[in-house]
Amino acid sequence: MTKLKVKALLAVGFAFSVVGASSYAASTQTVSNTTQQSSSGFQQELLSRNKLERERDYAAAPIKSQADLIWYVGRMPANSPLKQLSGQGRARFLNSLMFGDHGLASFSYADLRAELTASQIYRVLSLFGVQRSTSLIKGALVITPEDKAVMAVPDNVPGLKSASPSLLPDHESYRCLSRGTCESAYTYICTSNC
């Protein structure tokens, strides 16, 4: 083989290696971008799914407003989950409720946590379509497998909480004020309806 041919072969080889390297780099970058995009896409998908599920919960809820609440309490069914609260506990919980244009905007969970198990709390909050807030209630009593399931938080999904805790739509230890603000309030939850 002549020197020229060797040089040509080396040059071609070098060219291929450069192309190969840049392709590899590009593909790596693509994988990295795709990973980031998938992560962000994954979060967006979770957000959308969460929003849809909340909308379904709200649609099925019997109490969407103060007027609904008054109607319901006046005719409280014998098997209402609210009846599992003590008289004073129920009075304090109902008094804490604040409704916005799209349903329950904030509530105190102090009495729910003190008197009920997690699944009982879930059933109470289902009356208002905000049962997904149950998992935010720190220290809720977990006894049965149903209690445990109810407390399984969205941020237990791998990658979600570490990706962005701010994806969780409710704000624990805050209450909704009617003027477009949240304010610190212990054992309150400001829901996404605020």
Added chain:
Amino acid sequence: MKFLALIFAFLCISSLCGPVQASTPNGSEINSAYTLLRQKIDQSFANASSDASSGPARVQIADYYFRFIHKYQQESNIKSISASDLDLLRRAAIEAYVDTNNRKILDDFLIDIRELDRRGIASERAYQDEVYAFVQARMFENAQGIVAAHPKAVLPPIPKVSITNGFNPDAPAILSWNKDANKFVAQNVNLKDYKLIIVGHPLCHFTQRAVVDISEDDKLMSVTQGALWILPQDGNLDPSIISDWNTHHPNQIMSVVYLAAKWPGFNNWGTPTFYFLKDGKVDRSIVGWPSGGNAKALLSARGIR
């Protein structure tokens, strides 16, 4: 005769020097008092209007607490209170403390916790409340002590907090998150350095909405350029929330207020609240970011149409 005189003297002395046996409050009495306090708290916040500060509401709450609850929180008679009522007193105290930052109410809460501990009936929840209260009070070592003393309880880890040289806790101050050092740094703020200070919270959707609207509008961006963004004082100090926010919002880096009471003129800690300053003093404030936003008010505050 002498014997009777001795008995009489003994009875007289014991009635003067012995412990005063306070009457045990009726169980429903404390429950009713707590219900009343909660009603008043809810009413106070409901009455806070969009332009008024929530400061007066918080003063009212302290007043209600001292009127309805404080009388039961005496160390001399707390031992005779039932377990369920003691827990109600604990709840009343922690809720009122968080709303008011009143240290006397915190002291009452600690009396309740000590009594629950003494009886061996303090729950995990009670310790969670205690940690929350200490973090809100910026008593980080106390909070860390509770966490260390109860390794089986589910309690939040207390992040490291370091204090800058010459730190004055009685002046406006923040806790800024140092990602590289993995700790909060307490440092004073010179209010004269800022024309705009914004109270917000990463988890508050009004704040989130405001930031989106601001980021999409050049005029709003210019108004908020160089603003100090601060979270209100509360008992949560989760670095991941702030770190995550700051990573994704380099133009709205947030820090945490150290002690809200030391920020003169800052009477409203709802999120978001926009404080415009002149020479280090609050000139005006704009509260909230309802649907439809508050851009007009914000621009108008800076004389921009």
